[in-house]
Amino acid sequence: MAVVTPTAWIRARLSRGWSLSSLGPNEARLLFDAGASAAGLVAALLFLELFVPDSTSLRRSLPLLGAPIVFIAWNVLAGLYTRLRIAAWQRKAAVLLGTVAATSLTCLLLGAPVSGVVLWGLIVAAPVVLARAFVALPFTRHGSLVTTLVAHRHGPVVVLGGAGYIGWHTIDLLLQHGYDVRVLDRLMYGREPIAEFMRHPRFELIEGDVTEITKLTSAARNASAVIHLAGLVGDPACAVDPDFTRHTNIVATRMAKEVAQSLGVYRFVFASSCSVYGVSDVEVDELSALNPMSLYAQTKIDGERELLHAVRDDFFVTVLRFATVFGHSRRPRFDLVANLFTAQAMTEGCINVNGAQQWRPFVHVRDVARAIVHVIEAPAAVVQSQVYNVGDRRMNMTIGQLGELVASVVREFRDPVTVTVRDQAADERRNYLVCFEKIRRQLGFEAETGLADGIREMARRFADGSYQHYRDEVYSNVATTVRAVEHFHDPLESQRLYAPRRVG
Ligand SMILES: NC(=O)c1ccc[n+]([C@@H]2O[C@H](COP(=O)([O-])OP(=O)(O)OC[C@H]3O[C@@H](n4cnc5c(N)ncnc54)[C@H](O)[C@@H]3O)[C@@H](O)[C@H]2O)c1
Structure with missing residues (x-):
């Protein structure tokens, strides 16, 4: 503790x-x-x-x-x-x-x-x-009076890393559900993805890093929940500078936890990833052994442990292990395999499949946001200390099957589209089939958007010119991380972040 x-x-x-x-x-x-x-x-x-x-x-x-x-x-x-x-x-x-x-x-x-x-x-x-x-005494069928009181606090929902790919949909859904939303984000991908929320009366942006303690404290003040999406995402970006990765994914999580606890923010939802399972020959569920194959996966495990060890009767932690996300967002990502295949097919008419036999679970980005809101709205005693895989059993498939599916959908927009299967990349060893029964049984969560529909929506966006070239630096996690690392190692920048400031 x-x-x-x-x-x-x-x-x-x-x-x-x-x-x-x-x-x-x-x-x-x-x-x-x-x-x-x-x-x-x-x-x-x-x-x-x-x-x-x-x-x-x-x-x-x-x-x-x-x-x-x-x-x-x-x-x-x-x-x-x-x-x-x-x-x-x-x-x-x-x-x-x-x-x-x-x-x-x-x-x-x-x-x-x-x-x-x-x-x-x-x-x-x-x-x-x-x-x-x-x-x-059991006050409702879900828990004691103290749990019920704690879980019904009002106040904005804080989304750390809300200006990202999943963040956009999460903000959108929270606002639709009537919540006040406060975002703390260092805007690695700019302000543009959340520009449309800026005039919303229930939306507030604090621009800054989760490790900037004064900004984190301002963000968490009077909040009813923290949704922690901020961090470096994906194996290549996390491999750029391991110190920066640990700082951004582990230290930031620890600080967010400490501040939330100190300020009495009782609900904390953490974005983890199914990549914590690594390679497995059998279907994995939340109790399966973890087998991280990269620093990214390891930082997710460390973040989970940090939070799950901090659970108290007034601090409700839920860990969500997302499947591989796909679909359109105002901050598009083309490093995710289904999005990448769609981009290749729409731009070049050719999909390059590596490791065709690898199994992967998929989930649409809107469904990820739905899962987050499901957790926020679930009785606190039900989701306390729980880990959920977020996805849908209908969307486990091999990379080879995915390539064929994307090609068939994109042929509605352009023809021909070819699929080239290559040998498995030596550095890409993830292979897992995931069980999503727990979140379905306990929270009634099932995905609403299937792969074909999500791919079609993206293809339409390509067709109407919504995206720049998919290899453009503006979308690149790695290029953005390299820039952020320069700031991280800049002593003046560190001073700005951590030096005590004169108030007034
Ligand atoms: N997209 C996926 O397939 C996927 C799968 C599993 C898990 N996740 C997890 O979901 C979360 C969100 O992923 P995403 O796809 O939206 O990523 P993203 O890169 O699009 O968004 C991350 C956001 O966090 C912000 N950020 C990063 N570090 C920060 C810091 N220290 N302080 C403040 N802001 C910071 C960035 O500016 C960005 O807006 C991540 O934790 C990721 O590990 C994503």
């Missing part, structure tokens, strides 16, 4: 404001215990005043006045707000009875009147124990 320093916690606490809805479950617990023990103290003193003559003289009552503070101190020492925060309610109840007894004993040793101490203990024990039992 992450350790948050007291100063960082106080700073984060101050920035969240003081409305009741800004309280995290742990803060609510602490406040409740302090309130119950203070109220118990007042009730005990009143009782003694009214019914036990002379028992509440100021001098005799002084040790009892410290009971609320001593009680919280014992709770803290017992780990009630730290390691026991997600323990079963019965265990918390037992610990609370112990800390009430310890507080009573402490007050007695300090000279408080026995009658006052016993009364205080009896009055305080009941609400603090019953409150734990009450919030643990």
Whole structure:
């Protein structure tokens, strides 16, 4: 579990404001215990005043006045707000009875009147124990009261890396569903892909890197969820500079997690990839062994672990392992195999197939956005700590089959289209057949757009001139990464990112 320093916690606490809805479950617990023990103290003193003559003289009552503070101190020492925060309610109840007894004993040793101490203990024990039992009761069929309350917070949904290929569709769908959307993106592919959202009243852009702590904090403030799409994508881009890749894909994820937790953003959805399965001869599901064949896949696994280890009762993490995505987006990608084949067929009339026998799972980019929104809208207790493969069993196919399918669709637009099969590239060893049953069963998710329809939509875009040449640098992840790496190694740039800034 992450350790948050007291100063960082106080700073984060101050920035969240003081409305009741800004309280995290742990803060609510602490406040409740302090309130119950203070109220118990007042009730005990009143009782003694009214019914036990002379028992509440100021001098005799002084040790009892410290009971609320001593009680919280014992709770803290017992780990009630730290390691026991997600323990079963019965265990918390037992610990609370112990800390009430310890507080009573402490007050007695300090000279408080026995009658006052016993009364205080009896009055305080009941609400603090019953409150734990009450919030643990199944409130809906999906989870306890505390889970339900936490999961229904309002506030913008933050999309880290929202100006990218998947980000465009995610923003579009979130806005359609009525969410306020806040994007933090360093705009590696420019502002143009999200230009049309800029005037939307529920859209906000923060231009910057996820590792720019002040921007990340501004992005996460009052948010209800974080969707983390930012990162270097694909094996070639991640191979450009391993340090930069780890920084962008692992360090950024860790920082996003820390900030989300510190600011009380309870839902976190992480974009991972089915490439974590690497090579497998049998169908893989979410429980299968991971077999990363590249730094990209390894950083996705590291990101997943970072987040899944951080799960708490007030921090709901869901990992989505996307199949190979295809289809049109305002930030087009032509390094993805189905898109690349469509581009080759439409531009050159010839598809070059490498590794025709390799199995790959596919999913349309709009369906990826649908899966993300499904998770955001699912009961928090259902998706807590869950890993889902995102795709559809109907779209597992070999690269050779894909080449033939693209050729047949593109022939509706131009003829002839030829398919040339080459030997498998030595550096491309991924081969996997993926099971998507879990997301279908638990969240009712099935893809809506098939391969042929998605390819046809792209072919139409080629035909009407929506794209520049598919090999243009503007689309290249590798060229963009090379430029970003120059900034990364530039000391002035680092200073800009990390040097403390004067405010005002
Ligand atoms: N497209 C796929 O086939 C696919 C498959 C599996 C997983 N994924 C995952 O989905 C996510 C999104 O993929 P995509 O295809 O939309 O990629 P993309 O490259 O189109 O978009 C990534 C966006 O993140 C931004 N970005 C990158 N690093 C950043 C940082 N440090 N700070 C702020 N912004 C940053 C970029 O500017 C870009 O707008 C990635 O995490 C990727 O690994 C994608």
